[in-house]
Amino acid sequence: MERQNLAAMLSAHGVRPTQQRIAVFDYLLTHHTHPSADTIYNALSREYPVFSRTTIYNSLNTLLEAGLIRAVTITPEEQRFDGNTSDHGHFRCLSCGEIFDFEVDPAVIRSFCPSGFREEQSNLFFTGRCPRCLPPRH
Amino acid sequence: MERQNLAAMLSAHGVRPTQQRIAVFDYLLTHHTHPSADTIYNALSREYPVFSRTTIYNSLNTLLEAGLIRAVTITPEEQRFDGNTSDHGHFRCLSCGEIFDFEVDPAVIRSFCPSGFREEQSNLFFTGRCPRCLPPRH
DNA sequence: GTTCCTGCAAAAGCTTTGCAGAAGA
DNA sequence: TCTTCTGCAAAGCTTTTGCAGGAAC
Numbered sequence: 001m002e003r004q005n006l007a008a009m010l011s012a013h014g015v016r017p018t019q020q021r022i023a024v025f026d027y028l029l030t031h032h033t034h035p036s037a038d039t040i041y042n043a044l045s046r047e048y049p050v051f052s053r054t055t056i057y058n059s060l061n062t063l064l065e066a067g068l069i070r071a072v073t074i075t076p077e078e079q080r081f082d083g084n085t086s087d088h089g090h091f092r093c094l095s096c097g098e099i100f101d102f103e104v105d106p107a108v109i110r111s112f113c114p115s116g117f118r119e120e121q122s123n124l125f126f127t128g129r130c131p132r133c134l135p136p137r138h
Numbered sequence: 139m140e141r142q143n144l145a146a147m148l149s150a151h152g153v154r155p156t157q158q159r160i161a162v163f164d165y166l167l168t169h170h171t172h173p174s175a176d177t178i179y180n181a182l183s184r185e186y187p188v189f190s191r192t193t194i195y196n197s198l199n200t201l202l203e204a205g206l207i208r209a210v211t212i213t214p215e216e217q218r219f220d221g222n223t224s225d226h227g228h229f230r231c232l233s234c235g236e237i238f239d240f241e242v243d244p245a246v247i248r249s250f251c252p253s254g255f256r257e258e259q260s261n262l263f264f265t266g267r268c269p270r271c272l273p274p275r276h
Numbered sequence: 277g278t279t280c281c282t283g284c285a286a287a288a289g290c291t292t293t294g295c296a297g298a299a300g301a
Numbered sequence: 302t303c304t305t306c307t308g309c310a311a312a313g314c315t316t317t318t319g320c321a322g323g324a325a326c
Contacts, residue, residue: 016325018281037315052283057316062281071214077291078315079214091255102252113264114240117229120266126251128258154300156306175290190308195291200306215316216290 013066020051024059028069028083034090034099036078074099074125090125095133151204158189162197166207166221172228172237174216212237212263228263233271 006025007017015021027040035043041056060081063069072080074092080099087106092099104124113119144163145155153159165178173181179194198219201207210218212230218237225244230237242262251257 016280018325020282050283053315054283054285054317055281058282073214074211076209076211076217089250091252091257094258100252100255102250104250109262112227112240112242112262113266114227114229114238116269116272117238117264118267118272119229119264120232121264123261123263123265124247124250125261126255126257126259127261128251129256131254134254134256154305156300158307188308191290192292192308192310193306196307199292 009068010066013068015062015066015068018059019048020055021059021062023048023051024056025063025068025083028063028081030083032082032084032101034072034074034080034082036075036080038078040081072099073123087122090123091130092125092127093130093133094127095129098130100130147206148204151206153200153204153206157186158193159197159200161186161189162194163201163206163221166201166219168221170220170222170239172210172212172218172220174213174218176216178219210237211261225260228261229268230263230265231268231271232265233267236268238268 003022003026006022006029010017010021010025023044024040027035027043031043033039037053037056037060040060041051041053044051044056060069064071064081067085070082070085072082072090074080074090084101087104087109089102089104090099091102106122109122109124110119113122141160141164144160144167148155148159148163161182162178165173165181169181171177175191175194175198178198179189179191182189182194198207202209202219205223208220208223210220210228212218212228222239225242225247227240227242228237229240244260247260247262248257251260
């Protein structure tokens with residue numbers, strides 16, 4: 001997406017479109033790898049000479065509050081982030097550590113929510129082995 | 139459960155039944171509050187005079203490896219633990235922070251796992267407001 | 277010009293590690 | 302007795318905070 005469009009999206013959500021926020025948002029929309037703050041930091045510091053860790057955290061928290069990105073609480077070590085804010089499932093491979101997306105019908109998932117509770121976000125995720133890490137079948 | 143039975147369970151899983159491990163395991167089986175390591179530490183230090191944080195972490199990791207307890211990766215701040223190792227869903231209230239259990243059919247949840255992936259653990263959890271924190275209906 | 281943001285340094289909080297003494301088999 | 306575990310101190314990591322300079326409007 002054009003940087004100008006990204007800036008417009010931020011403005012539309014009441015977020016001042018600074019260079020840094022646009023870069024973080026752009027990274028999350030382009031890379032569907034559920035990166036950690038550190039991964040984003042390493043990638044962006046290569047591109048931009050000065051880009052502090054603090055700013056990554058500031059930008060991520062601002063984008064989270066605006067609802068433009070999502071936090072993925074799957075890995076115990078660190079928080080992961082996702083530019084895809086639509087409801088979808090996650091699969092984490094215990095061998096290679098990669099996190100995969102898969103489609104789920106949000107209405108079906110929500111139907112499991114116990115009565116009396118007001119659901120705001122639903123999460124379905126599996127851990128196991130991905131096809132690449134499984135031994136080939138005979 | 140009797141301490142002797144707890145010790146037998148640990149032994150059966152190849153875990154040497156020390157006083158500390160029995161106490162941690164007992165706590166998780168008795169309290170269904172998905173406590174953090176710190177919560178367990180605070181509770182047990184009141185009961186036992188000497189009980190270090192390191193030992194809590196050591197015991198939890200040992201019990202995890204033995205499959206006697208489960209880690210609940212729901213809160214971004216800290217790891218939570220659960221003495222209930224059967225498949226079940228979680229609901230985290232954004233107001234009071236409490237984590238509730240609810241029943242789900244493991245087979246139904248597993249059916250959402252994408253083909254080609256080998257599922258080892260399935261997790262379904264919601265965030266939102268619990269009945270106590272919701273405004274009363276008219 | 278005023279407000280809000282960036283980024284450095286420092287700190288805070290959770291978890292792990294190294295190692296000497298102690299407990300379990 | 303020999304192995305394994307405990308627990309203190311210290312360190313490692315992720316994330317947050319305070320604050321001065323700078324960018325955005």
